[in-house]
Amino acid sequence: MDSWHATHYLLTEDISSWEECQIPFIVARKKENNRLLINAVMGRTSIEGTKGSFKDFGPVKYLVPSETQQISKALLQISEKEFAKRYEEACVLNPDVYRTLWDEEVDEYWYIFQCISEYYRIAAEETRGMLLYLGCFYGVDFMWEMQD
Incomplete structure (x- = not known):
């Protein structure tokens, strides 16, 4: 499991992959536990x-400036303590899916x-949108010669 996928789960409780993810833009509180989903x-x-090529996960996605600002505000509301609780719950509730x-x-x-x-925070402060993209990076594709 990639850290981006685990991070997505920790923020949204959604287990779908990049290609399959159909959740809309969300910054909402979950009714059951008042947890912020982002x-x-x-x-x-x-x-x-x-x-792109076979090494890519899917298309480039984007957020407009107002969405970037909403997400930034919501992210700032998650404390280290709350984040740790999300992490512990993920380990207990999904040990097979989120083994990493x-x-x-x-x-x-x-x-x-x-x-x-x-x-x-920086993007929101500058009233910027956001491009989001996941692709694979293979070090062998970009090997540089070591110079003495």
Whole structure:
């Protein structure tokens, strides 16, 4: 399981993949537990014709500036304590699906969350939209010669 997928789950409780994700733009509180659900990883609207090679997960998606601002505000509402609770629940409720959550430390996902939050904060502050894209990176495709 990739960290982007686990991060998406920790924010939305949605287990669908990039290609399958059909959840709309969401920044909403879940009725059952008043948990804030935020679609900050998988985006909203796909840009047609942007599906690349076999190494890509799917099309480029985008958020308009107002959506970026809403997401930024919502991300800032999640405390480290709440994030840790989400992480613990994911490990218990979905051990087969999110096996990497058992192997990783909550601190690593908290750091990823903080990076995402900061990225959205800066974009929102500058009234920017957001492009979201996932693709595979294979180091062998970009190997550089070591120079002495």
